[in-house]
Structures are given as structure tokens and as C-alpha cells.
Amino acid sequence: MAFDPEIIQRWIKPQSRVLDLGCGDGSVLKALADKLGVDGYGLEIDQIKIASCIEKGVSVIEQDLDRGLANFPDGSFDTVVMTQTLQAVRYPHLVLKEMLRIGKECIITFPNFAHWSCRLYLGGRGRMPISRVLPYTWYDTPNIHFCTVIDFEALCRDMNICILNRMVVDEKNQATLAARILPNLFGVTAIYHISH
Numbered sequence: 692m693a694f695d696p697e698i699i700q701r702w703i704k705p706q707s708r709v710l711d712l713g714c715g716d717g718s719v720l721k722a723l724a725d726k727l728g729v730d731g732y733g734l735e736i737d738q739i740k741i742a743s744c745i746e747k748g749v750s751v752i753e754q755d756l757d758r759g760l761a762n763f764p765d766g767s768f769d770t771v772v773m774t775q776t777l778q779a780v781r782y783p784h785l786v787l788k789e790m791l792r793i794g795k796e797c798i799i800t801f802p803n804f805a806h807w808s809c810r811l812y813l814g815g816r817g818r819m820p821i822s823r824v825l826p827y828t829w830y831d832t833p834n835i836h837f838c839t840v841i842d843f844e845a846l847c848r849d850m851n852i853c854i855l856n857r858m859v860v861d862e863k864n865q866a867t868l869a870a871r872i873l874p875n876l877f878g879v880t881a882i883y884h885i886s887h
Contacts, residue, residue, distance in 0.1 A: 695864040696722035699772065699798050702856060702884045703727055707769035710734070710794065712756055712786070713776030717744035720772075724749070757781040760789040767793050774800040775880075779833040784846060787885075791852065796886045803859065803878045805839035823862060840875040847885065856884035 696719045703709060705727045711720045714733025717740075723729045733751040735741050744751035754762075757780055771794030773786070778801050780786050790797045802825060812820035819829040827834065840859060847854055859870040859878025869877040 697726075698858065698860065698864060698882060699774075699800075699884075700726055702796070702798055703729065703770050703772075706730070708767070710763070710768045710771045712760075712771060712773040712790065713779070714740075714744060714749070714751060715774075716740050717747045717749035717751060719774055720744075720749050721747045723772075756786055759785070760793055763793040765792055766795060769795050771797045773797070775802065777801045778804075778836045778838050781835065783836055783838070784850065787846070787850065787852065791885070791887055796855065796884065798882070798884050799843075800880055800882045801838055801843070802834070803840050803875065803881045804837040805841065805875045806879050807876050808879075840878055840881050843881060843883065847883075851887075853886050854883060855886055858882045 700723065703723060707729055709720070709723060709729040709731040711731060711733040714720055714735050717733055720731045720733050724731055731750065733744055733749055734754040734756065735744060735751055736753065736755050741751050741753055756776070771790040773790065777783050777786070777799055808822060809820040812818070821828060825834070844854065858866055859874040860866050860880050860882065861870060862879045867877065874881070
């Protein structure tokens with residue numbers, strides 16, 4: 692499932708400075724630049740994805756998020772975005788701390804591993820779930836931290852992070868009534884807008 696950048700556009704000011712961590716092929720940053728005129732930079736480690744960013748005209752820096760963000764000064768961006776990458780970094784809490792240091796606000800998205808389909812798959816088959824949203828087997832997945840909506844909100848409380856907005860969407864990037872009422876059970880992707 693591709694993440695729809697329109698979901699987060701309402702939380703980003705036009706012509707602002709945006710850093711996209713784990714920017715992949717640059718699609719999200721390109722959409723933000725086209726729609727909102729943001730001055731954006733992406734960080735990515737995969738050479739093929741870096742080449743895709745360059746082809747799209749996205750400014751990209753080769754950097755491993757697990758090595759930190761010390762090369763960026765405090766408050767250097769209006770918004771730091773990280774879509775579908777939090778679960779793949781070694782120390783998510785340290786990356787969050789750094790994001791909030793260099794950005795006034797942050798937007799995080801991650802797959803919700805507590806979705807009912809994951810629970811059913813694991814409970815019924817006794818195996819790690821494989822789906823359109825989570826297409827990897829347990830031994831080749833980039834996901835090393837299996838996070839849920841409840842886990843992330845507990846981490847935010849522990850770190851004194853303010854949740855400005857939360858949205859959970861289904862596999863079609865739609866915010867359903869069920870996902871609003873029971874986000875940990877019915878949300879496929881969790882989307883958070885946070886600050887200090």
C-alpha cells in the first residue's frame with residue numbers, strides 16, 4: 692500500500708521547510724513540494740531510492756537514521772516527516788527525540804501491528820502476518836520494532852511528547868468510523884502530528 696501524502700498536507704504550512712526521514716523514492720516530498728511549495732530535503736540510505744529521488748528533482752542526502760541527526764542544528768526545519776520508517780529504525784525513541792530537536796513539529800506514520808487482521812492471522816495460523824500492507828516474511832522484513840497505536844501513545848507520554856493530531860486509516864487510506872472509535876483494532880496505518 693502506498694502512503695497518500697494528501698493525508699498529512701493539512702498539517703504542513705505552505706512554503707515551510709520540511710525534512711523527510713527515510714524518504715524512499717521521494718514521492719511524499721515531491722507531492723508536498725508540488726502542492727504546498729515546501730522547501731524540502733530527504734534522507735535515504737538505499738541507493739536505488741536515492742536515484743529515484745534525483746530523477747524526481749527531490750533534494751536527497753544519503754544518511755543512515757540509526758547514526759543520528761547531529762548534522763542538523765536545533766530547530767532547522769518547520770516540520771520533520773517520517774512515513775512508514777519508525778518501525779525500521781534501531782532506536783525509535785532516539786530518532787523521535789532527534790526529530791523533535793530539529794523540527795518544530797513532526798509527522799510520523801507507521802503500520803499498526805495490532806490491527807484485527809494481524810491478530811487473526813497470528814492467532815489462526817500461528818505465523819507472522821503477511822499482507823498487502825505488510826508483504827514481508829519474518830526473516831526478510833525491514834520492520835524490527837512492531838508498534839501499535841497504544842504503544843506509540845505510551846511512548847509519547849513517557850517522553851512528554853504532545854500529540855497535536857492523530858488519524859488512523861484503513862488499507863485504502865480512508866479514515867473509517869470503526870478506526871476512529873477503536874483505532875488500535877481497526878487502524879491499518881497510524882498517522883501522528885506531534886510537537887514538544
